[in-house]
Amino acid sequence: MKVTRIGGPTVLVEWEGWRILTDPTFDPPGRTYSFGFGTTSTKTAGPAVALEDLGRIDAVLLSHHQHADNLDDAGAEVLGRAATVLTTRAGAKAITHPDIRGLAAGESTTLQAPGRPALRVTATPGRHGAPLTRPIVGPAVGFALTREGAERPGLWMTGDTVLYGALRAAVTGMRPDVMLVHVGAVKFPISGPLAYTMNARDAVELIGLVQPGVAVPAHVEGWSHFSEQEEAAARIFDAAEPPVRDRVRWAPLGEAVDLG
Template identity: 35%
Template sequence: MVAVGGPTVVLELGGLRIVTDPTFDEPGGYRSPSGALLTKTAPAALTPDDLGPVDAVLLSHDQHQDNLDNSGRAFLQRVPLTVTTPSGAARLPSTTRALVPWAHLDLPRPGGGSLRITAVPAQHGPPDCESVTGEVTGFVLTSADLPTTYVSGDNASLDVVRHIAERFAPVDTAVLFAGAARTGLFGGALLTLDSERTAEAAKILRARRIVPAHFNSWQHFTEGGEALREAFEQAGPTDRLVLLQPGESATP
């Protein structure tokens, strides 16, 4: 697993290379559909060419530049499969597959067998936020001989995490989009998990390992690595937290 920066993580599972929410643009300002200005503050640690062959992209949503930027859209053209929301799939290349929550597809593995990709709910803000922030999805990756991996996408709701835990806990690795994202929307309400909720999500999922993502490289993320460390120290135990800076990697 390699952190590229923001929401972009490279996962290696069962001989497959999978990328989450590809963002490779240089720092700068981007206008969201709601009119909010999103400012990228740091470049990606890797370029698309650095990644090598990629089998699939897991795209939580396409409507915000901090989850799919201009170079990320170009990247989708060279990937054989992108999995995302039904509304996102209608706007993206023909290689995109739509999954509604709890639906799945099986991705063949090079050595035989398959990796199951299950779409799971995500709530990108307070309750009933979808009419403003749009449709968002998370993913759970499973196979009989592989660790269960959860990728949250932009989710701010612990109730959503509880629903996922009911079906999949205990989770081996949870890639949780954290950072306490806030803009002017909903009176400054959380758009992703803050650090305290990230630590609580770890308990709900009974996760062996938590890898936070999307807590850096953008100005609208209000809590970084230090806040995550403090939250896990208070919640305990801290050995489950794997805090990767852009360019850093971890093995299962």
């Protein structure tokens, strides 16, 4: 499996002939976006891979559609190029696409294409903020992808979520080959200390529960509302006890990294 971190939550995964893109964000930097209820964020870095250089996309894993740091305007163009889009039930209702599939946590669907192994995709729980914030922030999910005939996932993308009980219960002992872990500790001045995604300490705990072969951090730079950016997160991962510390592997922006 190869992964290319493009920026923010956007990662290109090349696996067994499949080309899978997560949470596409391709707008240039400098624009400030509204996230509702008086919250805003500025995009501070552009994509490390240009839209015209992206190539074929077989499927998009869209953890949620309602926030520009997971689906911006140029990123929405990518959805039209993709053969299949997997997202939340709400996202499937809001986005027009010939093959868009909305999943709630625990629901599954199968990706199939000639000459490639079938991939079973199961949505995992996500809560994009503190308890009772879902009516404000909306739903979000992660995705676990399992190759046909395999006993455990080859890939798990956490999506934008905090660390909470239902997530712990669903993924403890999952042991995917590769885990894409969204961090960044999203915060806004209007809601003070409340975080809307995990920080690196949360991710360390989650990695310890999940036991992936490799954990690749994402959603950790490129936006002003990420209160814990890459350098700060890296210090925490570096200070973690083994085996968690040894499982974390950073993918340099724009570089295809072969994870085996």
